[in-house]
Amino acid sequence: MDYSIQVLTIPVSDVDASLAFYKSLGFAVDVDYHPRDGFRVVQVTPPGSACSIQFGEGLTDASPGCSRSNYLVVRDLEAAHADLVARGIKVGDVRHKAPVETWAGDFAPGVDPQRRPYASLADFADPDGNTWILQEIRATEHAM
Numbered sequence: 001m002d003y004s005i006q007v008l009t010i011p012v013s014d015v016d017a018s019l020a021f022y023k024s025l026g027f028a029v030d031v032d033y034h035p036r037d038g039f040r041v042v043q044v045t046p047p048g049s050a051c052s053i054q055f056g057e058g059l060t061d062a063s064p065g066c067s068r069s070n071y072l073v074v075r076d077l078e079a080a081h082a083d084l085v086a087r088g089i090k091v092g093d094v095r096h097k098a099p100v101e102t103w104a105g106d107f108a109p110g111v112d113p114q115r116r117p118y119a120s121l122a123d124f125a126d127p128d129g130n131t132w133i134l135q136e137i138r139a140t141e142h143a144m
Helices: 015-024 077-086
Strands: 007-009 028-036 039-045 052-057 070-074 095-097 107-109 120-125 131-136
Touching: 015 028, 015 039, 015 052, 070 077, 077 120, 077 131
Parallel strands: 007 052, 070 131
Antiparallel strands: 028 039, 039 052, 095 107, 095 120, 120 131
């Protein structure tokens, strides 16, 4: 049996501000459905992703900003970082796990010199503080 994630729901406080933020990332707006007061569904999809992100009004009782450490996989972390910075997004510095082989939580600056999958990261947050981690996975056998 195959299972695939289609949509992740994140809690936000201001739907319009969140929509503007995710559009500024280059995410496609799939749905903006507001059939009545107190209920609105916005669904956006990152470029190249099979999984979308959903937020809105009346979708969840979770506190805005509590969605932490969501991963966005990219083939070239340095290019993704530069793209987001050019879009005006505040992105943390690129870093890599060190040492990768026996990683215990330490990081060194820049991308992993060997560009190993899962080793290089950068992060950012949306207007509510929901956090996203950019993770480089270049090898096609590992992702994407």
